[in-house]
Amino acid sequence: QVQLVESGGGLVQAGGSLRLSCVASGRTSSSTYGMGWFRQAPGKEREFVAAIRWSGGSAFYADSVKDRSSISRDNAKNTVYLQMNRVKPEDTAVYYCAAALSPIKLDNRNWYNYWGQGTQVTVSS
Numbered sequence: 001q002v003q004l005v006e007s008g009g010g011l012v013q014a015g016g017s018l019r020l021s022c023v024a025s026g027r028t029s030s031s032t033y034g035m036g037w038f039r040q041a042p043g044k045e046r047e048f049v050a051a052i053r054w055s056g057g058s059a060f061y062a063d064s065v066k067d068r069s070s071i072s073r074d075n076a077k078n079t080v081y082l083q084m085n086r087v088k089p090e091d092t093a094v095y096y097c098a099a100a101l102s103p104i105k106l107d108n109r110n111w112y113n114y115w116g117q118g119t120q121v122t123v124s125s
Contacts, residue, residue: 002026002114004097009119012087016123020082022097022116034100035073035080038109039093039121046096050082051106060106065091087123094118 008020022035036051050071051060059071070083080097097116104111 002032002099002101004099004114004116006095006097006116006119009095009121011122011124014087014089014123014125016087017083017085018087018121020084020095020097020119020121022080022082024078024080024099027101031101032099033103034106036098036100036106036109036112037071037080037082037095038098039091039095040118041090041093044093046109048107048109049095052080053106062107087121089123089125092121092123094120 003025004022006020006022012018032054034051034053037049038046039049040046048062049065050069052071052073061069065084068085073080096118098112099114100111101113
């Protein structure tokens with residue numbers, strides 16, 4: 001089992017920055033292939049934001065955020081971060097952290113094994 005706890009959400013003004021954190025506990029590091037961030041706005045499907053391979057640190061981004069976001073991980077702390085700059089009102093959503101235990105296409109939400117409870121991000125215009 002892997003438990004994921006997100007933090008760092010809240011109210012942010014458009015143009016500002018946010019940093020989300022996700023702490024993983026349980027069967028982590030040695031068994032984790034990758035970690036991802038997804039988001040879900042009201043009435044919309046959960047969509048891919050960014051992901052990172054636990055070993056090697058290769059990162060992947062959705063087109064909508066790739067020029068203003070950075071995903072990183074701290075293996076020693078079992079934590080993955082999402083830094084998002086120049087936020088927009090359309091970034092408003094619940095942001096979820098997810099963990100994949102086996103090699104998958106990290107932008108596909110259907111293949112992740114564990115999910116956090118999510119953290120709300122609201123961007124005001």
